[in-house]
Amino acid sequence: MANCVLCEDEGGIVIWSGDDCRVVQVVDPDLPGLCRVIWNRHVAEMTELSYSEREIFMTIVFAVEEAIRHVMQPTKINLASLGNQVPHLHWHIIPRYEDDPFFPESIWSQRKRGEKNTLGIARQQLALKLPQIIRETIANLH
């Protein structure tokens, strides 16, 4: 679709790509390990997909969650499909930590604390392992 950033661009660094959707990693110093799963076709809502498409999509989302939990050891995983600004289905899979800039609020809430700390840097290092672990986790689904 014209003027849709997720139709025109990949939406991040593609670390896995399938027929229906792709997994991208997003480099955000505040949120190391943040990944998105993006449906390839331009669709706005989960209930516009068929039942089998929903299942394919969520299976990949949960595989990414599993890999992120394994690699990043977060306090909590946040999952969200909002799309108010980009109504092209995409899931955020977000590892959260008690000392991240927004915890315990959402990552879209007002920042609660400032600078990235040394733990943040260590987590950026950990996040480098994610592409391989995510690909392995998805490969093991089949």
Added chain:
Amino acid sequence: MANCVLCEDEGGIVIWSGDDCRVVQVVDPDLPGLCRVIWNRHVAEMTELSYSEREIFMTIVFAVEEAIRHVMQPTKINLASLGNQVPHLHWHIIPRYEDDPFFPESIWSQRKRGEKNTLGIARQQLALKLPQIIRETIANLH
């Protein structure tokens, strides 16, 4: 679990209750039609559930989305499972409108506009129809 509000309380007005999860409607003047699907057992992450439990859970989430879209005709649906403050699995299913207090940001973002408008009141009226339509939508799954 002790000190978990979703173990101790229902978490809203229960409009459908199953063996594994329940659907509650939340009365929030800013967000008419907001519903949550809450897993009955105290579990923090989706990937702590079995594959079949995840499917049961998401099937109910999407049934609620379908009913909300049908009744509330929102601009966009937002889905989120965060749990930073209450790490007991619960999904928010949120109908969003271009003139709601937070659009196009998340409902956890800073408020962008103030008073509830007459459209908000009309949507509160619509939301009264949700319990029956959600129950019917779930009943039709089987």
